[in-house]
Amino acid sequence: MIGLLQRVSSARVLVDGEVTGAIEAGLLVLVGVQRHDDAASAARLLERLLGYRVFTDGEGRMNRSLKDVGGGLLLVSQFTLAADTGKGTRPGFSTAAQPGPARELFDHLVGLARQAHPVVATGRFGAHMQVSLTNDGPVTFWLET
Numbered sequence: 001m002i003g004l005l006q007r008v009s010s011a012r013v014l015v016d017g018e019v020t021g022a023i024e025a026g027l028l029v030l031v032g033v034q035r036h037d038d039a040a041s042a043a044r045l046l047e048r049l050l051g052y053r054v055f056t057d058g059e060g061r062m063n064r065s066l067k068d069v070g071g072g073l074l075l076v077s078q079f080t081l082a083a084d085t086g087k088g089t090r091p092g093f094s095t096a097a098q099p100g101p102a103r104e105l106f107d108h109l110v111g112l113a114r115q116a117h118p119v120v121a122t123g124r125f126g127a128h129m130q131v132s133l134t135n136d137g138p139v140t141f142w143l144e145t
Contacts, residue, residue: 001041001105002032002081003143007054011074011133013123020129021121023072027054028133031109032081033102034095037145042109044145049073050117054139062139066117073113076123076131077106099126 005027012022029049055064055071066073082096097105103125113120123129 001034001037001045001109001145003045003049004030004032004078004081005049005052005054005141005143006133007136007139008074009134009136011131013074013076013121014130014132015124015127020124020127021074021076023074023119023121025069025136026071026073026119027066028074028076028131030076030078030081030131031106032078033097033105034082035097037097037105039105039108041145042105043112045143046109046112046116048143048145049113052141052143054141070118072119072121073117074121074123075106075110075113076129077102077125 008026008028010024011028013020050067051065053063053065055069057063079096083091083093084095085091106125110122
């Protein structure tokens with residue numbers, strides 16, 4: 001699984017003009033599911049998201065995790081992260097999971113997150129979404145399991 005995480009001061013997702021998920025300070029994570037991913041991949045990604053030290057401590061160093069600061073976690077499915085962009089001028093999606101298994105794994109990730117963290121919001125799988133955020137830093141990392 002791929003998680004493109006951004007440290008944000010706020011973020012929200014709109015579908016058809018309706019807010020489906022919103023957080024204040026925390027992490028917005030765009031999630032891509034690849035063909036070879038499984039439940040263990042989802043668990044490992046969540047472990048990394050909750051423990052990855054991207055928030056500053058009293059000395060201004062990135063030494064605090066989402067668990068440490070208690071911020072929000074906004075998970076948004078984004079199949080284009082799994083694209084093959086190695087050749088040509090058009091992405092290929094042969095490495096992305098099919099929609100059914102991808103939805104199951106994304107939902108599994110969300111379920112695990114809701115058990116482990118108090119503030120979890122989401123977009124809507126497969127929907128055309130408008131994602132707005134204020135990136136704090138900017139701080140952006142690519143995590144892959």
